[in-house]
Amino acid sequence: MKVPAGTTAGSAVTEAGLPSNGEEAVVVVRDQDGDLRDLTWVPEADAEVEAVAAGSEAGRSVIRHSAAHVLAQAVQDLFADAKLGIGPPVQDGFYYDFDVERPFTPEDLQALEKRMKQILKSGQQFRRRRLDSVEAAQQELAGEPYKLELVDLKSEVDTSEVMEVGGGELTVYDNVDRRGEVVWGDLCRGPHVPHTRFIPAFKLTRVAAAYWRGDQNNRQLQRVYGTAWESKDKLAEYEQWLAEAERRDHRKLGAELDLFSFPEEVGSGLPVFHPKGGTIRRELEDYSRKRHEEAGYEFVNSPHITKDALFKTSGHLDWYADGMFPAMHLDEELDADGEVRKPGQDYYLKPMNCPFHNLIYRSRGRSYRELPLRLFEFGSVYRYEKSGVVHGLTRVRGMTQDDAHIYCTPDQLQDELKSLLGFVLDLLRDYGLDDFYLELSTRNEEKYVGDDESWRVATEALREAAQDSGLDLVPDPGGAAFYGPKVSVQARDALGRSWQMSTIQVDYHLPDRFGLEYTAPDGSKQRPIKIHRALFGSIERFFGVLTEHYAGAFPAWLSPVQVVGIPIADEHTEHLAQVAQRLRAEGLRVEVDRSDDRMQKKIRNHTTQKVPFLLLAGGKDVEAGAVSFRFRDGSQINEVPADDAVAALTRWVRRRDNTSPTADTFRSELA
Template identity: 70%
Template structure:
């Protein structure tokens, strides 16, 4: 029998194996039940793939990254089969794996209801139990068209046959050839089939745990002008435990949701009367916000920024100059038309003016720059403002504090010479990261957004130079630098700082953005050392992004249990009996004199209830006093963890609290 030699790449060391011709990949891994696919010559393949001489074969385990993707993709197929059995007219869209799960899009006459999902789930369990085989089959384009005649969306994909455009479509048609996967029952009969690149699990039985999550509409191929399909999201895992852990982490995220924590802790609200996406901060949220802002101001003073202020509205001409009305008019609140006068016949006597709410602060800062002649000696000029901006976000995207229509940016615009640009960018990045760390975020990576080939202004050379500088600065930071091709705004490339929170989610925080456009539009200049007139480069830089959003992120990061310096109430004093009230009120006066935010709970609740209330409000320090403490001129600490430290002398107690606040430490 002819033989061939393959190399099995495993965790230990590559091993050569001699096998007979016709050997399938699974035969190399019969003793490892976790292996569900193989990477052969760099390509992911089914276990039924026939080996060729010289192949390098790497096992893919179910609980690996690739393994989970394959599992989820196969589960999506099972779901689609179930949907088509229950809803015979349903047409297939695409069904790729995504982070933590999968989805599949369907064109159905009626949107799915929760009860439909239950039924689909039961049907899926039946299919999984049947142990249907995923069987790969290469087809010609004509063959595919014939087989898929009833699947208009699949036909469209056959026409594309490449990974372009539609996100996720590459899992269907990505590769050099077209393939169809047949789902075969035990008796070899065809249960279902789908155009798909694969690979897949060997059989449906290899799906250990899954759950359908929700349904929603999605535009076909991600384009608003296309029809909306009904998408079902699901998740699948290598074990029941892994699924449960995933569901638990979703619940943890829900418990931390800033909309919920914000209401529980009385931080902020979104009164309907004001309008969608517009928040008010209550006294406790106000204390938190003020602390954040005050600290930021202090650091900006130290960082050499100049503080400026600008109004919330302006005449249209400013945004004509800046180009915002050309590029972003639909993202702006419509204008208010003022000062128009009409005569008795209704004819316009005086045309009036359009005023706009500002969606950005930069044009104002450009005017401040331009208010007089500038010398190279003044640069870099760093203008900083907590600037409130208003954006008419589409009604469907407004979300808590993270996507609002009115927000305050901690916005700075730095005007610099081309020569200073690199040094200044380094400085800004260090400044931004240091400050974020002070608020308790310390796990970052960077994203470099580069030119969108169709939507940009300025010369190629300028973009290249600026992109290179940003890249260099990013590299020097030592952080991971992820490319984001085409992600830049039309006026310049940017670096954004992504932060991971306490439960591993990433948030886009700061952006540092170059702008070659506005200095040009506003005709900004400075006199250089040689007396020539030069154009400055502008750096846009927001650190929190918006204060509102940052408060939302921090609330979720800390799950409301803020470190003492940020906590709205830093100390709750709890008397054991009413006769201890005055003792603690005196202590509170002393703490307030040290700048500590302290409440004395003088309600007529029992002290256990007061502890519970303070605990639920996530107050970092509870100071409890009874007869013993009064006698010793001491106080007893209780922390959010439930830990106690009793009989602490008053002076020590104050010092301990003030120290924790000053040093920004968590307790």
């Protein structure tokens, strides 16, 4: 629609008869440059704009940022000495950082919610005001030290602070009551909803500690998180989603199902896997090994620690040192007088496997006939993640990567990338993930090595392979590693959340730094191109994602215990033990519950442990040489001949069916 010069965008919205309430309510407009504008915006010349509805992603973001301002107003109403940090919208919600005398309590959150509701009901307007100079901003914000710092840094703010300070000007949003009086204000770039009644549904969710501007050397602040939506129904849907996400939390399920733990004695971000978790992990790895063997990969192995020279050559000590554990100074020898007779050396835990694979490639001469050479390793690496970002299995300090490095000629690059991407997607589907999109990470102009041409060729090769896959391709400007661009596979789980899975990177740089060569058909020495590829990303992270995707109810082929026999009485135990022995001979993982618990309690216990198949046997079953099936959902199939049961269970598990068996789905297996 058109906004005539000298009139407000809000007037044009009203003139066009567009909604002013409900999920379709127009909250802001988008101008011809793609910038979002308040409805009070007045263009100097006629402007074509797009109306942005409350229920759109952009509309929700504006609602959430406005809710963050209401939160900050409520905090300063109830805690007069609170100093303001930043308050941006984030995925599914918002947060605001505060410097307060003591941490917020659950009771404080309740009081803040109550005060926010009062502010929303009062219908305050968000009114934009431009400050004439940095000096004017400094004078107005004299009591807000963190805002003053943002004013001083306005030319170099990071993405989390861009909502606070605009690039070319400084603006404040005043909250104005019905009498026209300013009751609160905040340094902000905007835009905001017209007034607080455009925030129909919100909830404060939690409090966490946060360092100012993400720097642990700065003061620790209190970060209050919340969510806001375009309607009460959407908020209710989100709360149901949160409850389901909590039920699926892999950290909770890991303890309940006895899969893994994080002992305090070991250290943050360093998990240990229990027997049941170890079984799942082994199955993940064994199937991956089988598929890699079929695809022509060659298996290698490298140590966990190395001299610093290797990471100097690779460039990791120049570009990645912050993500590495500190050096261990070893091998120093002293004489009898305590003087150094032999200097020591620095050793590092490896954060990457790729430099070791370069040494394997370089260990002898290579011919073009050997290429592409595909090296594969389940290699353990160690990365010094800050304690604030360590999270269960999905962000750890010690991990095992299913790491592959492919060395190929320039002529082979495109075909290898397409084949590799197909291999990755097919293998992820085998584990039960099938909703993907791709992300193309391009060069960070402040952190890269190599020449422009090699980066261009590598980027375009990845782009072509990604587009050829038929999946959506999303740009990630500046997200590449220092040595080359990357395509990452983003997989959506059962709750619709996106997880970065496999990554594929094209690297012209490391082959050059390590002097890698192959002999071409004409006898000349040529430089190979290197492709980095991690399929799971890390086994730990993939384990955590699958745990949440399946809510702990793993497919039968991955389940640590696939079948449990439950006798109705002790005299039926031997019959089930014989069936179990036959299943073990077929490679299935089977237990017979010989405990003194009553049958119903046994059923409840093993259902809670999410065992896919329970085999029950009573007098009729024993007499008929049969068993009865009970499934996770409570459905049953009674009196199945033992021969048929063994054959059907074996087929189901070997087929690697990723669905959870029920009476309806398994009955066809018995037909």
